[in-house]
Amino acid sequence: MLDDKGNLFIIDAVLIVGLLLFAFIVFNQAIFMPDSYYSSEIKDSKNAQDVMESLSGKINFTDKTFLGDISAILKDGKNSKESINKVCELSKDKLSSFNLKNYRFSETNMLDDKVLASSGEYSDADNVSVAIRTYGDYSYTLSVW
Template sequence: MLDNKGSFYIMDAILAIFLLLIVFLVVNAAISIPTADYSYKSKDIRTAQDVMELLSGKIDFSDQTFLGKISNILEEGKNSKKSISEVSEISKSKLDSYKIKNYQFRENNVLKGKVLASKGDYSKAGNVNVAARTYGEYSYTLSVWQ
């Protein structure tokens, strides 16, 4: 004859241990979860390195980059005022599309530090992020600040 009473007590004990284990794991998880204390202050700006990476990346799955495109315009125009003006318009349009509050984009080598696009007052700039890239003979610097 089987002892039905004993198997009931064993099942009851296993169920109680299982429930205690679940409660223990829930309490342990609630205690060990770190509180999220993030600063969103810096989320409004993009760093100069991020934007320069975008500018030096491929355009529309072609082999040409944005920096390559403007360098070719300058080179084909022999750095004339017309080619510089065209590059300035293209650069300003491109940088404005990234919704950067304050920036200065310049060519340092061939054009001797000529500012191609700018937004904001650089003289009042604080905490400036700077990135530089070279394409052929042209060396570009992008400064971004708050």
């Protein structure tokens, strides 16, 4: 029995290709790793860094930054109560624009860890993200939970 037309060869080739495709699919499923979905906790952990970047970034394409402005107010006022109160008001207004539920913004170097603005109870916080930036002699810490 001779196969002059090559029908058996074509059927044999299709079966081999099908078998290789099946083996590839089985192998691919065996090594497949599901995508990792980030929880809201991971998203929240970046909030402090994101907000602090905004505070230390340029305002309206000028050379001024928010941290630079409040540092200048404190330095010019020689860390007086009036200058600290003014910075506290500015900080509360600025941080309220970021719609943060719970935060604490403080200066940790020149003002001995003075809280400039806060919202929420820090002692109840269980997952706190922290960002620190220094401007001149002043070191600012933002905690978000």
